[in-house]
Each structure stands twice: as C-alpha cells, then as structure tokens.
Amino acid sequence: MSDENIEFSEENLLPYPSNEVTNSDLFSGKIFSSWEECDSFFDGWSKKNGFHIKKDRVLREEGNIRRRTYLCVHGGSYESKSKKDTSTKKTKCPFLVNVSCPKTKNPSSNVVVNKLINEHNHSLSVEMITFEEQKKFTTEMMEDIKFLTSHCKFGATAQRKFLEGKYPSQPIYSKDLYAAIQKFRPTSKSLLNDAALMSN
Incomplete structure (x- = not known):
C-alpha cells in the first residue's frame, strides 16, 4: 500500500x-x-x-x-x-x-x-515470552546488583542470597544474575583509568 x-x-x-x-x-x-x-x-x-x-x-x-x-x-x-x-x-x-x-x-x-x-x-510461544518477562530483574533489583558489584565487590553467591531475601517472590536464575553482574564489573581499561586518576 x-x-x-x-x-x-x-x-x-x-x-x-x-x-x-x-x-x-x-x-x-x-x-x-x-x-x-x-x-x-x-x-x-x-x-x-x-x-x-x-x-x-x-x-x-x-x-x-x-x-x-x-x-x-x-x-x-x-x-x-x-x-x-x-x-x-x-x-x-x-x-x-x-x-x-x-x-x-x-x-x-x-x-x-x-x-x-x-x-x-x-514456533511461537506465549508461555516462553511470559516466562522471560517474569524472570527479568526489576529496576530496583538492577540498582542493588550494581551497588553490590561495584561498591561491595560481592560475588554471585552472596548477591543471590541477598536478592532472594529481599525479593522472595522474584525468581533468581544464575545465568541472568551472572549476566547482570558482568554489566557492572569494572573492565581492565576502567581499572587503569581509576589507577591513573588516583596517582595524580
């Protein structure tokens, strides 16, 4: 048309x-x-x-x-x-x-x-889409993961225990948690930049 x-x-x-x-x-x-x-x-x-x-x-x-x-x-x-x-x-x-x-x-x-x-x-699967939507971390959860990763330096096990305690109705899947942690983990380049700033 x-x-x-x-x-x-x-x-x-x-x-x-x-x-x-x-x-x-x-x-x-x-x-x-x-x-x-x-x-x-x-x-x-x-x-x-x-x-x-x-x-x-x-x-x-x-x-x-x-x-x-x-x-x-x-x-x-x-x-x-x-x-x-x-x-x-x-x-x-x-x-x-x-x-x-x-x-x-x-x-x-x-x-x-x-x-x-x-x-x-x-194949199309409404059930799979629903499952994917339900397991997504909320904005608040992502903020917690960011803080626990970058400031507290917590690993996945400690973060999982924290998140399961704070959000008991939200399923926490290891693969999703690892991926979220990786987003906030400092890269070697950012660590070098931080070290350079501290030495000045």
Missing part, C-alpha cells in the same frame, strides 16, 4: 485496548497517532502472539522518523566468527512490518502500516 494513497482522518485512527491486543489487530493500513503508540503496540502485540519484535531499518528526514521496519528477533541470518557449533536465534524468519509517516496528505503526522508479512518459520 502506497503512502500517497492513504487519506488520514479521525475515523481512520483505530484505538485498541492495551490489554486486548490480538492477531487481528494488525493489518496493512492500520494507523497510529504517533511513533510512540506504534512502538508500544508492536511490543505488546508481538508478546501476546509469542515472539519478540525488533526495530530494524529507519529513515529520518530533518530529524523526523519517516519510515521504520520491524522484524522478528529471529529475522536475518547468523554468521559465526568461530568454528564452534553454536545455536543461534536467527533463522531468516520472514516476519516484517514496514511503517511510515508520510509528509503529504497527513496533517496530524499519523503513522501507517504499509507492508505486512505476518509469517514465521519457527
């Missing part, structure tokens, strides 16, 4: 209840009032349909986003830089959505879906 063939009016705007996003809510020609609304819709819609979505190409003009492509996280192909047999998320999934904000005949700067390939070459 070409951008130029779409007339924008208040009747075209399709409000959707955020807790009832379904597969039928996405179609070529769907209109959003802003890029924020569009991003929010795709985030919720993809999770309710059992996959994660990512932003791919973007075209800007004079600082404004004019076009954006959304892909499934499994879209694209993976090229290994090692000889190891590694599994990867990328399976060349064909799912694709092109969205644009036309300059002409669009006084409200609405955003429209103009291409949709709603196909996947892998």
Whole structure:
C-alpha cells in the first residue's frame, strides 16, 4: 500500500485496548497517532502472539522518523566468527512490518502500516515470552546488583542470597544474575583509568 494513497482522518485512527491486543489487530493500513503508540503496540502485540519484535531499518528526514521496519528477533541470518557449533536465534524468519509517516496528505503526522508479512518459520510461544518477562530483574533489583558489584565487590553467591531475601517472590536464575553482574564489573581499561586518576 502506497503512502500517497492513504487519506488520514479521525475515523481512520483505530484505538485498541492495551490489554486486548490480538492477531487481528494488525493489518496493512492500520494507523497510529504517533511513533510512540506504534512502538508500544508492536511490543505488546508481538508478546501476546509469542515472539519478540525488533526495530530494524529507519529513515529520518530533518530529524523526523519517516519510515521504520520491524522484524522478528529471529529475522536475518547468523554468521559465526568461530568454528564452534553454536545455536543461534536467527533463522531468516520472514516476519516484517514496514511503517511510515508520510509528509503529504497527513496533517496530524499519523503513522501507517504499509507492508505486512505476518509469517514465521519457527514456533511461537506465549508461555516462553511470559516466562522471560517474569524472570527479568526489576529496576530496583538492577540498582542493588550494581551497588553490590561495584561498591561491595560481592560475588554471585552472596548477591543471590541477598536478592532472594529481599525479593522472595522474584525468581533468581544464575545465568541472568551472572549476566547482570558482568554489566557492572569494572573492565581492565576502567581499572587503569581509576589507577591513573588516583596517582595524580
């Protein structure tokens, strides 16, 4: 569907209840009032349909986003830089959505879906998405991990005990905790910079 063939009016705007996003809510020609609304819709819609979505190409003009492509996280192909047999998320999934904000005949700067390939070459799992969302660390937990790592120099075992005591209803998975700790662990470069500052 070409951008130029779409007339924008208040009747075209399709409000959707955020807790009832379904597969039928996405179609070529769907209109959003802003890029924020569009991003929010795709985030919720993809999770309710059992996959994660990512932003791919973007075209800007004079600082404004004019076009954006959304892909499934499994879209694209993976090229290994090692000889190891590694599994990867990328399976060349064909799912694709092109969205644009036309300059002409669009006084409200609405955003429209103009291409949709709603196909996947892998299984979709709402349960897996729900599980991934539930095990994410909250902002408060990440602040605790940052403090315990950079200031207290606690290792994973001590941090796990602390977090399980403070957040008893939140599952703590070792792999996720190790990854979070690594984000805040000082690198050799930052340690050298700190040492240089202290010697001055």
